[in-house]
Amino acid sequence: MNFLDVLLAGATLGGLYGLVAMGLTLQYGVARIMNLSYGEFLIAPAFLAHVLFTQWGMSPLWVLVLALPLGFAVQWLVYRWLLTPLVRRTGAGPQLEVDSILATFGLLFVVQGLMLVQFGGNYFSYDYLSVPVDILGSTVAANRLLVLVFALAIGGGLYLLLTRTRAGTVVRAVSVAPRFAPLVGIDVRHTAALAFGLGGALVATSGVLVSMFLPFTASMGTMFAMKALIVVIMGGVGNLMGCLVAGMLLGFAETLVASFVDPGLTLAVNFGLFLLVLLFRPTGLFGKAAR
């Protein structure tokens, strides 16, 4: 493997991690809910893409268009139906953190169980755009390039949405000061549901992207959720650009270790990085998070 190969593979994986983590940082940063079932809602759209592509011949790109609003709706409903009662019960106090962790942990097992019943424990993948493309003497599969482009486009688009529009400013205001946002007429719970849904749209998109270039199983969701959590902490909670940068970092680190040391050790690398960040920069690489 030469340098450019590693660079391209790392960037694809890193862009994907960044995208997954951006959704989680929106959910956790704005709605203040640590969603442990997050990874399950990445794998479910991956299965959707698999079924629609292999059985109905639908292009994954169309599934992507479909997954965006679907993911939004599902997570919005999860927040409204499952989590709002907890927010009410705890008055959004410290107990909410514990209760929401527990509730979403239960949800994780339900969704994962449903997928295991439906699809079993095997690896799934399909062939889409796996033609080799030559870039400066290094060959990459076209679907990987597509994933990289989409991850960067969606991530960049979201960044612009949040920093340049009024709705985005409202979301950021709730993230920074949830107790003072109502003073300027912001409906916090509505905004939190919106952010939760946005996170859902992002994770559903990532799921479809994952299905294009990685084999996946029904029980893989936890690992994606964990990596996303690590990226969120590394980038600083609520920091979108931090997410992309930290995601890229993780992608490169994993690719380097997988290609030069041992593919079995990628998770250990994740945790090693996480430990280093916790020991030396507990507020994230860019030191912005307050919690």
Add this chain to the structure above:
Amino acid sequence: MKRTEILVWSAAALGVALLAWLPQWLQSDYVLSLLISTLMYGVLATAWALFSGPTRYVSLATVAFFGVGAYTTAVLSEVLPWAGVLAVALVLGVLMALVVGLATLRLSGVYFVIFSFGLAELTKQLVTWYEVNVTKEIGRYVFVDITQQHIYWQLLALLALVLGLRAAIGRTRLGLALRVIGEDETVAVHVGINTTVVKVLLFTLSSAFITLAGAIMAPRWTYIDPSIAFAPVISFQTLIMALLGGAGALFGPLLGAVPLVLLFEYLSASFPNHFSILLGLVFMVIVYLVPNGLVGLLRRKGGRP
């Protein structure tokens, strides 16, 4: 000690003695294996609550320690005497808990939750990696001269130990410090409690018990591979049981373990394919309907706040 306390402790000793005598006249192996499961989850849930009950830090890493214990037995049971195996398991569990605790418990609880969420998967992958690359085979057989009765007695002793320890800690300054941390960590810091030391100490104690439980349970399976020893379901069930009973009370986790072991036994036998869905649903019902556990429910019925 006051007279009532002496009474309580001797009643507890009598209870343990009665339970220890139980397998002597039990004819059915099935009942014994149910009792072993109950004791195992009793130990796990009580040990979990030893740390998480008073501090309210949710640990999702139970099976990481349990699996390390089980694997220690699998690897060393042919080379070392049984007491040596348990000692090594204890040391490993303590070391791992110290590393995790020192890295994450200085910070707010979220980091700890995230880390514990991934710890089981991490240890599983490291053990798998070691088995694939160093020993060249996955899966081990555990052949030791230990019967079901022995497992039962050892777990019973462990349960008595962890319950006794928790009762004893509740009376010391350490117990008081823990309660303050659980109520409000900022206050705890301001009254001069070294919160990190207290939390790491308790987490290490709790993990040591969980590791020992894993080491003791390993001979029951005879065959072990990483996906058996590190099954996430074990963490999950421990958590549910402690929560159902009420993690704050001494006998709460045990109270939750008994009915749920029976329920899960029934569910996994009747609906093997849908087990994890049902498990998740049971869990969510408990989180939504019994947030303070059965103990909290009983107290409210009894008129106390």
